[in-house]
Amino acid sequence: xxxxxxxxITVVWLSSCGNRTGFSQEDGDTLHLKYSTLLSIVRHxxxxxxxxxxxxxxxxxxxSYILVPKDGExxxxxxxxxxxxxxxxxxxxxxxxxxxxxxxxxxxxNIVAVADLKYIKIPFVQEQVRKGKIADCGNGMSPVVEKIMxxxxxxxxxxxxxxxxxxxxxxxxDIPLVECAEYMESSPLARAEWMKFYGMLFGEEVQADSxxxxxxxxxxxxxxxxxxxxxxxxxxxxxxxxSVWYVPGGKSxxxxxxxxxxxxxxxxDDEHSGSLSLPFETVLEKGxxxxxxxxxxxSDHLQTYQELLSEYRGYRQLQPFADRTVYGCNVxxxxxxxxxxxxxxxxxxxxxxxxxxxxKPQSPLRYxxxxxx
Numbered sequence: 475x476x477x478x479x480x481x482x483i484t485v486v487w488l489s490s491c492g493n494r495t496g497f498s499q500e501d502g503d504t505l506h507l508k509y510s511t512l513l514s515i516v517r518h519x520x521x522x523x524x525x526x527x528x529x530x531x532x533x534x535x536x537x538s539y540i541l542v543p544k545d546g547e548x549x550x551x552x553x554x555x556x557x558x559x560x561x562x563x564x565x566x567x568x569x570x571x572x573x574x575x576x577x578x579x580x581x582x583x584n585i586v587a588v589a590d591l592k593y594i595k596i597p598f599v600q601e602q603v604r605k606g607k608i609a610d611c612g613n614g615m616s617p618v619v620e621k622i623m624x625x626x627x628x629x630x631x632x633x634x635x636x637x638x639x640x641x642x643x644x645x646x647x648d649i650p651l652v653e654c655a656e657y658m659e660s661s662p663l664a665r666a667e668w669m670k671f672y673g674m675l676f677g678e679e680v681q682a683d684s685x686x687x688x689x690x691x692x693x694x695x696x697x698x699x700x701x702x703x704x705x706x707x708x709x710x711x712x713x714x715x716x717s718v719w720y721v722p723g724g725k726s727x728x729x730x731x732x733x734x735x736x737x738x739x740x741x742x743d744d745e746h747s748g749s750l751s752l753p754f755e756t757v758l759e760k761g762x763x764x765x766x767x768x769x770x771x772x773s774d775h776l777q778t779y780q781e782l783l784s785e786y787r788g789y790r791q792l793q794p795f796a797d798r799t800v801y802g803c804n805v806x807x808x809x810x811x812x813x814x815x816x817x818x819x820x821x822x823x824x825x826x827x828x829x830x831x832x833x834k835p836q837s838p839l840r841y842x843x844x845x846x847x
Contacts, residue, residue, distance in 0.1 A: 508690070509664035512536075512655060513671060520549040524671060529658040529747060536634065537653045541674060556650040558629060561677030566622050568614040568632040570594040572654055574812035575669060578685070579678045586625040589614035589632075596812065619643045629675065633657065660725045660747045662734070662818030663693055669816050692819035693734075696826060699833075700736040706829030707765040708738035710757070710794060714786045719757045720749040731818065735825035740764065754788050766828060767794035768842060770803045770810065777802050778846045801828055801842040808841045 502516035502523065514525040522541040528534040538555030542548050548557070566587035567573050573596050576582055582598050587609040594600065602608040609625050611617040614632065622630065627649060632641075634653045641651060652675070656668035666689050673682025700706065709732055711722050722728035723746025724739070732739040740761040744750065771777055779800070782789055789795050803810050814821040824842050827835045 505670075507667055507670070509661055510656075510659060510667045511664060512659055513668065515671065515674075520546055521552060522674065523553055523555065524674075525555075526653060526655055529655065536655060537651075539650070539652070558650050558652075558675065560675060562628045562675045564625065564627045565676075566609075566611065566625070566627040566630040566649075568617070568630070569654065570596065570812050571815045572631050572672070573599050574809070575672060575816050576676065578816070579669075579673060579676060579681055581676045581678065584676060586627050587611050587622055589617045593811075595806075595809065616642070617644070619647060622649070623647055657727070657815065658747050659727060661730045662727045662822070663690060665727050666690075666816050666818055689817060689819050693822060696819060696822045697734045699836075700734065700822075700826045700830065703736060703826070703830045703833050706736040706738065706826075707799075707831070708740070708763075709829060710740070710761045710764040710767040710792065711769070713769040713771075713782075713789075714754060717753070718751045719754060721752050721757060721761075723748055723750055727815075727818070731822055731825055732829075735822055735829050737825065737829040754786070758788070758791055762791060763793045765794060765797070766799045766801065767792060768801050768803070768825075768828065770805055772806050773804055774806060776804065776807075776843060776846055782845065798845075798847075800845045802845055803841045804843070810841045814841065 502518045505515040505517065507513055507515065512527045512529055514527070516523045520542065524539040524541060526536040526538070528536040538553065540552050540555040540557045541560045542557060544559045544561070563584060564586045565576070565584050567576065567585050568589040570593050573582070573585060573588065573594055576585060577596060577598060582596075585599065585602070585608055588594055588599060588603065589611045590613065591600070591603060591610045599608060603610050609621045611621045622644075629650045629652050630644060631652045631654055634655050644651060654668075656665045659665040659668075667686060669682045669686055670679065673679045711728060711732070712720055721741055724741045724744030725747040726749065729739060729741065729744070733742060741750065779795070779798070782795075782800070794800050805811060820840050823837055824839050826833065827839060828842060
């Protein structure tokens with residue numbers, strides 16, 4: 475279920491402003507973003523305007539935010555958008571990755587409510603929930619709105635999904651919904667660059683900029699290392715979930731990362747930035763002869779080949795299964811979901827080591843581990 479919620483996302487909830495077009499940037503100072511194609515940030519006198527492009531509807535906006543400092547007056551004339559007074563002091567956060575980022579920025583204490591607690595493996599958050607200092611609002615798809623209202627958050631941070639019919643009662647409680655759509659960016663660094671926006675929300679713009687500069691520099695150095703290593707191995711990503719295989723699209727952050735690591739990806743020419751829902755037969759035909767297979771799973775122990783085969787007998791037809799070149803990422807034992815979206819440099823290091831086995835590793839594998847017999 476965790477994989478369905480956190481990996482197999484190919485759709486986006488439409489916000490109330492999802493059909494707007496255009497970007498109000500005149501008479502402002504546009505913030506230069508190196509990689510993001512979905513964010514637009516413009517500073518004006520007394521406020522900052524943040525627009526999020528809808529990645530599924532060309533020329534449309536997913537949401538607009540107007541950030542107004544708490545120590546200033548709200549300007550009389552503002553463009554349309556959700557007004558957020560900054561810095562945010564109280565936040566309801568529905569995703570483990572954003573809880574992790576806030577913790578990294580030193581603002582874990584600003585989290586007052588969470589959803590899908592069982593997926594949040596951050597000790598600080600779990601402890602604060604046990605102490606009653608963070609409210610557990612239940613399922614992120616249908617949270618207990620009354621609990622959210624009781625803790626009075628300034629914002630609600632959540633990931634958007636397409637065709638869900640909206641956010642239900644959350645849209646009626648007059649709390650700005652921050653739609654965290656960075657997972658639909660087409661490159662790992664573009665996704666990570668959203669930390670600048672989140673830093674602005676919590677008054678940590680300088681710290682977020684500094685952290686991103688470190689990530690960017692590390693990533694570029696690793697990318698150069700992979701380029702010098704030459705062509706890497708071909709790779710198959712993830713595995714069956716129910717009756718389908720969610721394959722990262724060629725323009726997804728994972729697809730881009732395989733390319734940056736010098737690997738060969740069967741769906742490299744695909745234009746999707748989300749995932750493709752494919753039957754096993756299609757995956758077998760297109761990617762069954764890959765030299766290595768990387769997938770994520772959830773277990774209290776390192777999975778074996780026999781356990782993998784017990785999940786789906788068809789796996790024995792895959793070349794990397796026969797060659798025993800399968801690497802699993804146990805999301806219960808690693809912080810893959812918590813770290814890798816905003817630290818793609820750490821994940822790229824794993825990819826390079828696995829796809830270039832002759833290259834001397836600079837650091838141990840952080841997320842993936844070769845399967846046991």
